Amino acid sequence: MIKLENVEKVYRTSAIETLALNNININVRKGEFVSIMGPSGCGKSTLLNIMGLLDTPSKGHIEIDGSKVEKYTDKSLAHLRNQKLGFIFQSFHLINDLSVIDNVEIPLLYRTSSSKDRRELAQEALEKVGLSNRMKHFPKQLSGGQKQRVAIARAIVGKPEIILADEPTGNLDSAMGNEILSILQQLNEGGATIVMVTHDDAMAKRTHRLIRLFDGTQVF
Amino acid sequence: MLQHLFKLIWNKKGTHSLLIIEILASFLVLFGVLSLIVFNVRNFLQPIGFEYEQVWNLDLASNQDTVDVSRKLTNVMQRIRSYKEVETASRMSSNAPFSANQVSSSITYNKVSVGADFYATDQDFNKVLDLPLLKGRWYREGDRVAKFIPIVINKKTEEKLFLNETSLNKIIKVDDKRSYKVVGVVESFKAKGEFMSDSPALFEMIAKDDSWNSNVLIKTKRGTDANFEAQLVKDMAVMLPGWGIEVSYLKESRHNRHNLTLVPVIIFLIVSAFLLTNVALGLFGILNLNISRRKNEIGLRRAMGATEGKVIIQFLGEIWVIATFSLIIGLLFAIQFPLMNVFDLDSEIYITSIFASIAVIYMIVTLCAWLPSKQASRIHPALALHEE
Numbered sequence: 272m273i274k275l276e277n278v279e280k281v282y283r284t285s286a287i288e289t290l291a292l293n294n295i296n297i298n299v300r301k302g303e304f305v306s307i308m309g310p311s312g313c314g315k316s317t318l319l320n321i322m323g324l325l326d327t328p329s330k331g332h333i334e335i336d337g338s339k340v341e342k343y344t345d346k347s348l349a350h351l352r353n354q355k356l357g358f359i360f361q362s363f364h365l366i367n368d369l370s371v372i373d374n375v376e377i378p379l380l381y382r383t384s385s386s387k388d389r390r391e392l393a394q395e396a397l398e399k400v401g402l403s404n405r406m407k408h409f410p411k412q413l414s415g416g417q418k419q420r421v422a423i424a425r426a427i428v429g430k431p432e433i434i435l436a437d438e439p440t441g442n443l444d445s446a447m448g449n450e451i452l453s454i455l456q457q458l459n460e461g462g463a464t465i466v467m468v469t470h471d472d473a474m475a476k477r478t479h480r481l482i483r484l485f486d487g488t489q490v491f
Numbered sequence: 492m493l494q495h496l497f498k499l500i501w502n503k504k505g506t507h508s509l510l511i512i513e514i515l516a517s518f519l520v521l522f523g524v525l526s527l528i529v530f531n532v533r534n535f536l537q538p539i540g541f542e543y544e545q546v547w548n549l550d551l552a553s554n555q556d557t558v559d560v561s562r563k564l565t566n567v568m569q570r571i572r573s574y575k576e577v578e579t580a581s582r583m584s585s586n587a588p589f590s591a592n593q594v595s596s597s598i599t600y601n602k603v604s605v606g607a608d609f610y611a612t613d614q615d616f617n618k619v620l621d622l623p624l625l626k627g628r629w630y631r632e633g634d635r636v637a638k639f640i641p642i643v644i645n646k647k648t649e650e651k652l653f654l655n656e657t658s659l660n661k662i663i664k665v666d667d668k669r670s671y672k673v674v675g676v677v678e679s680f681k682a683k684g685e686f687m688s689d690s691p692a693l694f695e696m697i698a699k700d701d702s703w704n705s706n707v708l709i710k711t712k713r714g715t716d717a718n719f720e721a722q723l724v725k726d727m728a729v730m731l732p733g734w735g736i737e738v739s740y741l742k743e744s745r746h747n748r749h750n751l752t753l754v755p756v757i758i759f760l761i762v763s764a765f766l767l768t769n770v771a772l773g774l775f776g777i778l779n780l781n782i783s784r785r786k787n788e789i790g791l792r793r794a795m796g797a798t799e800g801k802v803i804i805q806f807l808g809e810i811w812v813i814a815t816f817s818l819i820i821g822l823l824f825a826i827q828f829p830l831m832n833v834f835d836l837d838s839e840i841y842i843t844s845i846f847a848s849i850a851v852i853y854m855i856v857t858l859c860a861w862l863p864s865k866q867a868s869r870i871h872p873a874l875a876l877h878e879e
Contacts, residue, residue, distance in 0.1 A: 316877070325794055326873040346798050353796020360876065364791045368502045373495070380495055381796035425795075 272433060272464045273299040273322050278331035280317055280487075291317045292487045295331070299466055301432070304459040306475040307468045309484035315468045316437055318484065322466060323356055323435045324348050336432065353381050357426030357463075361438035363418040365410040371421050372397065372406040378429045396424040400454055416447035423454055427463070434458060436467040440474060452477060492808070500812045507813050510777060514817035517770045518852050522825050524763045525844040525851075527756055530836060531686050540645075540679035540689075541588070541620035543741035545578070547720070548587045549707040551727070552735030560702035567730060571709060576719045578710040581619040582697055584611040587706045588620070588682045589744035598652060598693065600663045605651045607644075607691035608682065609665075611704045616694065617643075617677070619710045627659045627675035630696045639672035641696050645680050648691035671695070684745050686752040708741075767851075771859050778810065778863040789867050790875025799868035806864035807857060814856045818849055 280292040291314045299305050299322075307315050320326035321333065324340060333340050335355060340348065357378075365374050375393040384392075397403050400420040410418055419439060426434055436455065440448030452474055459465050467478065475481050483490040500507060551567070553560050564582065571580045586592040586608070594609045616622070617629045630641035639662055649658040658673045665671060671693075680694075681687040697704050711719070720738050727736045782789070789802060797805070825845050829838035 317873075320873040320876075323794065325790075325876070326871075346800075349793070349796050349798040349801075352794060356794075358791075358794045360791075362787075364787055364876065366499075366788055366791075368499055370502075373498060376495075377792065378795040380492055381792075381798075381801060386494055429796075 272301045272303070272336060273297070273466065274332075274334040275318075275322070275328075276332045276334075278318075278321060278328045278333065280314070280321065280326070281329040290487055292321070292328070295489050297482060297489070299433075299464060301464055302459070302462060303480060304456070304465045304478040305467070305480045305482060306478040307466065307482045307484060308470070308472070308475050309490075313484040314487040315484055317487075319435055319437050319466065319468050323358060324352055349381070353378060353429065355432050357429065357431040357434040359419070359422050359426045359434065359436040359439045361441040363410070363415075363422045363442075365418055365421055365425075367410050369409075370406065371402065371408050371410070371413070374410065374421055375424045375428050377425060382429070392428050393424070396428040397421075399427065400424045414447075415443050416450060419443060419447070419451050420454065423451070423458075427458060432462075432464055434463050434465045436465065438468050438470065440469065440471065448474065492804075496805070496808045496812045500809060500816070504816075507816075510774070510813055511817045511820070513770055513773065514814050514852060514856070515821050517767055517855070518818055518821035518848055519824060520763045520766055521848040521851055522821070522844050524759050525847045526828070526836075526840055527759060529840045529843045529847070530688075531752060531756060533837075533840060534681070534688050535685045537681070537685075537689055538679060539681045539685050540677065541622050543588060543620070543745060545711050545713065545715070546588075546619060546741045547709045547711060548590075548739045548741060548744065549709055549723070549727070550585075550587075550735070550737040550739070551705040551707065551731065552737075553702075553705060553731075554733055554735055556731075556733055560705075561700045563731060564702065564705055567727065568707065570726065570730060571707060571723075574719070574723070576711050576715045578712055579615050579618045580707055580709045581615040582613045582701075582704055583616060583706050583708055584609070584697075584704045585706055586610060586682065587708065588741055589684055589748040590682075596665050597667075598648070598663050598665050598691075599667060600652050600661060603652055603654070605648065605691050607648055607693050610680075610682070610692065610694045611697045611701070612694050613697050616708070619708045622677050622680065625676045625678055626657075627673070629675055630694075634674065634696060635699060637672070639670050641674045642671040643675040643677060643694040644673055645677050645689075645692045647679065647689050648693055649676055651691055684748040684752070686749065767855060771855050774810075774856065774859040775863065778806070778860050779866075782806065782863050782867045785867075786870055786875040789870050790872045790877075793870075793872035794876065802868040803864045806867050807860050810856045810860040811853065814852055818852060821848075 275295050275297045278292055278295040282289045282291055295318060307318060309315050317326065321328050335351060340351065372393050375396055376389045379389040379392060394403065397406055400423050402417060402420050402424065405413065405417065413421065440451050443451060455465055455467065456477065469475050568580060568582060571577055584594060586594050595606055596609050597604050598607050614629065614631045617624065625646060629643060634641040644658060653661065658676060661673050662670050663673065679689045680692045681689055724736050724738060792802060792805065829841040
């Protein structure tokens with residue numbers, strides 16, 4: 272589903288050159304739930320951004336669902352992100368000026384769908400994460416766990432095949448974290464391929480496979 | 492997407508209220524200035540109605556002289572007409588073309604009253620100014636023995652006073668006292684120059700013993716120069732000792748008159764251009780700040796599938812929505828002008844100005860938002876999402 276071959280990422284400034292990722296080779300199969308672990312600054316988020324086509328590697332190849340994306344234009348990459356990928360972030364990234372349901376609808380704005388269809392899909396996604404009673408609320412009126420559930424609803428509203436989660440439980444207490452992970456497991460059981468960055472060993476153990484990074488290098 | 496943008500701006504209306512007021516104020520100022528410009532341009536495009544190139548205005552002031560003024564003026568007219576340099580000449584009231592003087596009265600016909608400019612002239616006035624007649628004729632000496640005083644009106648007077656009737660030979664009342672008979676109709680007479688609107692006017696025949704109306708319009712032959720002017724002034728001084736004598740060329744008077752109209756318009760234009768520039772700079776700064784505060788959102792939208800183009804449209808769309816809110820409020824005010832016929836101007840002037848103001852406002856906000864929106868679209872999504 273996601274294939275990375277010899278991926279390298281170097282950040283260059285006029286003064287220094289930082290090797291963020293070095294010779295990464297990962298193959299995430301369809302329906303897998305993979306976690307990425309490693310100490311802070313080891314390149315986990317960089318790797319997830321590259322997988323999510325939000326960043327480009329300095330070297331190497333990426334394949335998403337069998338398509339090599341190196342030569343994709345901005346428009347094609349945006350289309351691929353919109354259709355195939357769903358993102359969940361540690362700090363939720365909800366738009367405070369929009370209601371819960373309007374936040375969930377965002378990925379559908381970049382598709383050709385009617386407002387009625389968008390509303391129906393958003394309601395469906397919110398029901399899946401158990402927030403159908405909070406649709407008209409605004410993010411500031413929600414707890415951290417509820418915010419993350421809204422973010423999950425937003426990630427799944429377009430029915431993407433891949434969900435990329437960057438420390439989704441990082442800002443939550445353990446009870447809330449478990450609840451979020453249970454939702455992700457349910458989604459995985461429903462067929463979604465999930466790649467999750469985490470610091471938590473207990474969370475990582477509940478996934479199918481663990482990828483460890485250290486100083487930008489994959490540790491087996 | 493449009494619904495999304497409206498929702499986003501509506502939910503942030505408190506934050507955007509000052510911006511909305513700023514754009515509203517700009518719209519209203521622009522509407523005022525453009526109404527003034529449209530009014531003047533429309534007037535300018537309508538014909539002035541007469542020829543002035545070779546015409547001089549001889550302004551005679553009797554000062555303390557009260558003895559036999561009427562006879563003296565008759566002699567002066569005879570003398571002026573006798574010069575070989577003069578094609579024709581006419582006496583008229585002090586409100587000569589392009590002068591600052593104005594004489595107005597109310598005229599009534601069949602219970603319809605109209606305010607009109609009054610010009611006292613003689614039988615040669617239309618020849619001096621090449622004033623073409625649409626209907627009837629100009630008054631002549633023989634009309635003095637008629638029962639009613641003859642008058643010539645312009646088309647605007649005919650339209651407003653007689654509505655769908657023909658005006659010729661109709662008797663009208665001036666100030667509900669004197670009765671006049673319409674003998675002719677001219678197309679238009681914009682005495683204050685091209686920028687004047689074509690308003691109702693009527694020309695009354697000067698009485699034979701009149702001693703008040705001492706302006707003389709002289710149509711000179713081509714090539715007549717200042718030597719004749721000197722000769723004329725010298726002769727007049729001999730004929731009218733103690734009188735004030737002043738010669739002006741209508742061509743120059745027209746130029747001065749135009750300046751009187753254009754200078755305030757230009758001042759308004761400069762003030763509003765300055766105001767709009769300030770608004771534009773303010774808008775540009777606010778949008779730049781807004782974008783730097785919303786980097787997370789930009790990153791998020793890019794992650795959700797927004798292309799660079801869609802990010803540009805998002806930010807341009809937001810400012811268009813803000814401008815639309817301002818314009819809706821502004822339109823509630825502006826639309827009152829044509830509806831209530833404010834300043835008695837044609838509603839077309841206001842409607843044109845409204846549309847032009849809307850176009851200018853959208854143009855300004857687009858120009859101000861373009862660069863910040865372009866910058867927003869270039870923000871790297873991975874970096875934007877990483878920033879807290």
